[in-house]
Amino acid sequence: MNATFPSAPCGADSAFIQSDALAPLRVLIAAPRGFCAGVDRAIEIVERAIRLYGPPVYVRHEIVHNRFVVDGLRAKGAVFVEELDEVPDGAPVIFSAHGVPKSVPDAATARGLDWLDATCPLVSKVHRQAERQIEAGRHIIFIGHKGHPEVIGTFGQVPEGTMTLVETVEDVASLPFTQEDALGFLTQTTLSVDDTHAIIEALKERFPQIHAPRAEDICYATSNRQAAVKVIAPQTQLVLVIGAPNSSNSMRLVEVAERCGAQAHLVQRATDIEESWLEGVTTLGLTAGASAPEELVREVIARLSQWRQVTEEQVVTAQENMVFKLPRQLAG
Missing domain, CATH: 3.40.1010.20 (4-hydroxy-3-methylbut-2-enyl diphosphate reductase, catalytic domain)
Structure with missing residues (x-):
């Protein structure tokens, strides 16, 4: 637990301190949250490809569904396109973490493009x-x-x-x-x-005869983040989920929080948060979708601290140690 307290001028009397103090806000921060192994891998693929080939490196579709991440990679030399025909001849291209139809790498190969697959x-x-x-x-x-x-x-x-x-x-x-x-x-x-x-x-x-997969297809990160929200949401009046509106796993976290009886808002950046949301809120839950970096979590805490005396509590419900190998072209 990390607590922060408002400072007062030296010699200030107790009445001044009480009137100037920010109201307390307990923030329960879900763990695990944020980047999963598949997202870590996809981002590293883009960054290594830029170093290997030099910019620009083309990426078909957003590499992951997070504007902050995409903008950061764009600044380093990534160019995001929706279709393969937007990639110039001879340019390297990366397929996003969400996966692509077989026809896409087939078409890239037919054009002689160097391509990398960042599919989770x-x-x-x-x-x-x-x-x-x-x-x-x-x-x-x-x-x-x-x-x-x-x-x-x-x-x-x-x-x-x-x-x-x-x-x-x-x-x-x-x-x-x-x-x-x-x-x-x-x-x-x-x-x-x-x-x-x-x-x-x-x-x-x-259909009693229907064949089930050997193991659940919903990924460990999605399951773990939803389970963490189920623990923190009942203890809160409001849950903030950091993520993008086109991020399926982030939107599901909002739904889970609401089903647990808390109000919930999806935010992409701290500036999306409105002070009015905190009216009547003494305990707030905070999590981040699998495409949202920890930097945005700290950004949200900083914004909340402008309005309230924030006490942070990490609520750990699982440990994640998954690591995925890079494509052989980038290994080493």
Whole structure:
């Protein structure tokens, strides 16, 4: 626990100190929070590629969903594009941590581009599972959010028409399959643990024959961050989640906090916080999505300290020691 106290001028009387003191605010900081191993790896891939090739290095899609991180890499020489045809001939290109359809590296190879794959290994694991499900003759029910880059990338691993997306329990009821069909399911790695469990139970009830993956697809970091919020949120009146609105795992943290009875706000930077949010708040929870750096956590604490006497408490619910290898081109 780290406590900070407002200073008073030498010789100030007690009445002055009391009237000038900031109201206390207890801040419960979730641990784990922030960067996961997949994000660490993706950022390091971009930074090493810039050193290896020299700028500019092109990145297809935001390397991770965080504007602060993307802007920092852009300042070092990364150029972010949405499609491969925006990459000039002869330029190196990196694929984002969310994964890409098979057609993207195939097209890069056909053009003779040097490319690096920053896909999170846990997303790549889902890709390989999808291939095995199709090889086994099953149609895949994929639980995820329509339009998310990870979903697009996973659908792009298998032939068109062999995978169907569901987003809610209600979607399960409208699936055009029977108990005679060979089916399997997979999930996006950054979903709500509770929502996904409910969808899986609905799938198993309607299709008892459905084939489940050997292990849960939701990644360890997503699960751990949601579990931490479940611990701190019931003790707070407000939870702040540092993350981007297009970050699936960050948005799920907001939902988890709200379900635990706390108000919750997603903030990208400390300047997004409004002092009025703190009215009636004596205990505040703070966490960060898997793409948000610790620097932004400290930035938020500094802003809160402008208005309140902040006491920080780390609430540790898990230890994370995962490390992923770099692509062989950058190893060493």
